[in-house]
Amino acid sequence: MIASWSPKLLDVEGAVLDVVRAPHPVLATEGALVDPLDPSMIQLAADLVATMRVSPGCVGLAAPQVGVAAQMFSLDVSDHPKTRTCHGVFVLCNAVVVEASRNEKAREGCMSVPDFTGDVKRATRLTVRGVLPGTTDPLTITTDAFEARALQHEIDHCNGKLFLDRVAGAHAVYPRKTYQ
Numbered sequence: 001m002i003a004s005w006s007p008k009l010l011d012v013e014g015a016v017l018d019v020v021r022a023p024h025p026v027l028a029t030e031g032a033l034v035d036p037l038d039p040s041m042i043q044l045a046a047d048l049v050a051t052m053r054v055s056p057g058c059v060g061l062a063a064p065q066v067g068v069a070a071q072m073f074s075l076d077v078s079d080h081p082k083t084r085t086c087h088g089v090f091v092l093c094n095a096v097v098v099e100a101s102r103n104e105k106a107r108e109g110c111m112s113v114p115d116f117t118g119d120v121k122r123a124t125r126l127t128v129r130g131v132l133p134g135t136t137d138p139l140t141i142t143t144d145a146f147e148a149r150a151l152q153h154e155i156d157h158c159n160g161k162l163f164l165d166r167v168a169g170a171h172a173v174y175p176r177k178t179y180q
């Protein structure tokens with residue numbers, strides 16, 4: 001857990017927003033850096049958590065997925081069976097990868113690409129730096145396994161990339177019937 005932070009600290013009610021789907025252009029747009037103290041960004045952070053919460057199987061949601069080209073995402077891999085290290089529910093602004101291990105291939109999905117999954121290579125161990133909304137001090141998160149994969153997927157969204165941009169080719173993309 002990130003002991004010093006919870007969505008309650010945002011002190012605003014999150015709204016459930018519509019999730020946009022590929023090929024919406026916002027999903028291919030580089031997100032702007034955000035001011036983590038800006039009230040509209042604090043509202044967006046609460047909205048991301050609220051939208052993630054009502055979406056079955058959703059372990060992370062980035063601002064571009066709700067139509068905002070900004071460097072912010074929510075994450076919560078607490079309930080996923082492939083999670084090892086877990087920091088609970090949090091929102092991160094302006095996140096960058098500062099250290100990454102070797103890659104491992106695994107199946108990945110996305111609420112903005114509901115009809116497909118794909119095999120994507122991601123670092124299995126990762127250090128990320130960013131800022132929690134409502135704070136100013138940079139925070140460093142080191143994690144592994146599923147949380148590391150989810151962080152890389154969300155940071156990609158903030159930079160206008162989908163998992164489909166990272167698959168080795170059409171042979172590594174699979175259709176699916178229900179989002180989970």
Ligand SMILES: [Zn+2]
Binds near residue numbers: 109110112153
């Ligand atoms: Zn996604």
